[in-house]
Amino acid sequence: MGDVIFAAKLDHGLFGILRRDAGEAWHAYIEHPFVLALGAGTLPEAAFRAYLVQDYLFLIQFARAYALAAYKSGNLAELRAAGAAMTAIVDVEMPLHIAYCRGWGLSEADMEATPEAMQTVAYTRFVLDRGTSGDRLDLDVALAPCVIGYAEVANLLKAHPATKLDGNPYAAWIEMYAGPEYQTVAIAAIDGLERTGAARGANARYPDLLRTFVAATALETEFWQMSL
Amino acid sequence: MGDVIFAAKLDHGLFGILRRDAGEAWHAYIEHPFVLALGAGTLPEAAFRAYLVQDYLFLIQFARAYALAAYKSGNLAELRAAGAAMTAIVDVEMPLHIAYCRGWGLSEADMEATPEAMQTVAYTRFVLDRGTSGDRLDLDVALAPCVIGYAEVANLLKAHPATKLDGNPYAAWIEMYAGPEYQTVAIAAIDGLERTGAARGANARYPDLLRTFVAATALETEFWQMSL
Amino acid sequence: MGDVIFAAKLDHGLFGILRRDAGEAWHAYIEHPFVLALGAGTLPEAAFRAYLVQDYLFLIQFARAYALAAYKSGNLAELRAAGAAMTAIVDVEMPLHIAYCRGWGLSEADMEATPEAMQTVAYTRFVLDRGTSGDRLDLDVALAPCVIGYAEVANLLKAHPATKLDGNPYAAWIEMYAGPEYQTVAIAAIDGLERTGAARGANARYPDLLRTFVAATALETEFWQMSL
């Protein structure tokens, strides 16, 4: 099961060490009041709708980040993997997100016309800037809190005593990120980070990578905070 | 006098039209409570210190934006101008800023060790992203609210009935941006924007450029707001 | 029929004007001795094999150029189109190319291990550099001689009195680029260039765009020349 494999990877390798050393910053993100309110089903619906709209705008920038990763590829295998990740966002995740948002009364046209919140700009452009100013490893580390963190958030909520899924309007959201498909994406991201880290000297660059990871985690935390 | 020439340029050309069409967003930035409190000398000193620290971190990213402009240059003249702007920030403006901050009890080492605020990240990385995803014109439009806006802010404060310079701890800040040296920088930025706009099809691209200008202005407004 | 629609577009719009103004440089590329020898079936097989290997390396960089286009996209529709173009190269065109090369006795591993020729480096990195230093329009103009030119080359060969397809070892290559699938790609590229040109001020930027187009055409010509 995805969540078991996933859990086993949280304390090892490059991601595990970054996560551990991010310490409080990581927990502030993973166990944010927005997250816990999602689990308890107590989050005001207006807050969730605001989150969904910004998440739509966020995903466009995230797809750009994978396009950047593809551009920065050194060989066909890397290019193919990054291209597939970009396509997965644009052709699979976004249509699913749009369909899900429609269920919440949000049309794509309205979402597209909404200005990006400062929090959306801050995290997404930080990630893209790490990618253009650094290399693939800098980019992957900046992406990790989002890609991998969402899987941990969903698993945490599934195991949390205060979570209730029955009658919880956010249950589908939780189940999606706790589901095998997304868990597999997160596991692949952990493994990919490990490989890129090995190939591109993560050990020697660790202090710098940790700064990127902590800054990205803090900006993700602000993204939760924005909707409260 | 710089401020007279500057004022004459506020209603014409590409910058004048962007400024006019930004409407309320522009006024919210130029006449922000933080700005007016600087003029009246009523801004809490802690707010100003917080602003100075983030402005230090901001300037580093701004120098990177001019380095990006130099990289994107199509000929030696453009390269030289962008390089000179970058050097002016790094070798003139930053030492002046550091000396000024020292007078406020802030050491460079402390400022360098302070994490960037989300507002600093949001505006600076937005500018850099417009520069890497677009061309020189997109970059220059994203830079304009800061470079040109500070000259307008200082002139507005000098002329404002509620401004008092005697005994105002922020008088030196106001005088610096109202002074002939900075006014000349702002006038050159207006003229440079006009030239780049003509060479790179600003008319046909206007709706997109206005979106960039308004978004950058709103992020600058958040930068003032941050310190309150 | 693709080639008729294609031919009708060669004298109009942004591409038509660039092609016309490139003059001799365009004809030197389209009617290059390498091309004519392909049509006549007289090209030495060693030259064709050398070309195929470099074309494999070329396609990897071309996929990177479309990844860059995706990264530079301003909205989801642009992102999707550029992403689809990148995926088409990586997941369709490259496997076809690899299969075709296998028929010529060239394994993918061997091709991947071959160093890029200077001509391959020059054209591909020129295109990528136009894309990073400029905007989407600069990038699309730099890509045009290749994407659109190959369709014109194939149509020219099909209509050329000296071409013979019977028993020509290069007939499949000619038929592929003259076929409806590739002609549709080229027509879409012409139309896309027209749209991007309108949105991003091509008229005002024309002298600069023509310089890019001519330089890219000359580098493509060198790419043919390389294998002779």
Add this chain to the structure above:
Amino acid sequence: MGDVIFAAKLDHGLFGILRRDAGEAWHAYIEHPFVLALGAGTLPEAAFRAYLVQDYLFLIQFARAYALAAYKSGNLAELRAAGAAMTAIVDVEMPLHIAYCRGWGLSEADMEATPEAMQTVAYTRFVLDRGTSGDRLDLDVALAPCVIGYAEVANLLKAHPATKLDGNPYAAWIEMYAGPEYQTVAIAAIDGLERTGAARGANARYPDLLRTFVAATALETEFWQMSL
């Protein structure tokens, strides 16, 4: 003396290892017939003039590479150093080069109007692409054959039995690169590469860095070859 310190650095550290492992490719570059003909004073003047014009165009792209390095800087010290290197090219090296070329009957206007040769495009855009697709270390490694190699070329010529400086029209060129000012630049580049390599994991990335170094060296060799 610069050349003694320089020589002592050729066999150690990251640069020394790259140079050693580049093997024949390095020697083909450093002891190229163009170089030896410069030393012997037997190079046709037309070849030298062609070289000077392309070197002018080359330097513009090299300044862009340092602007890119400045953009990619992670702190103020790096930014300042890269900015100073860019300024040194634009404000010192280029005026000297232009003055020197004038002595050879070449006006700046004529040089600026000359199209870049394919060899110029290939090397400069390869370097810039390593910089945008990789990080500062990838960029610095791609720049190294040029920046450091020219100092080695000049020292080699000064020590070479076939070199004659009396009455050699190229003596000033040799003396310039053998002189203390340029030797200091080259030594600083070796030291900078060492520092960047240590900070960004050169050991783990060595095979990839060597590929970049060898490719850049081969493209520099083509640059000599071009003028013959």
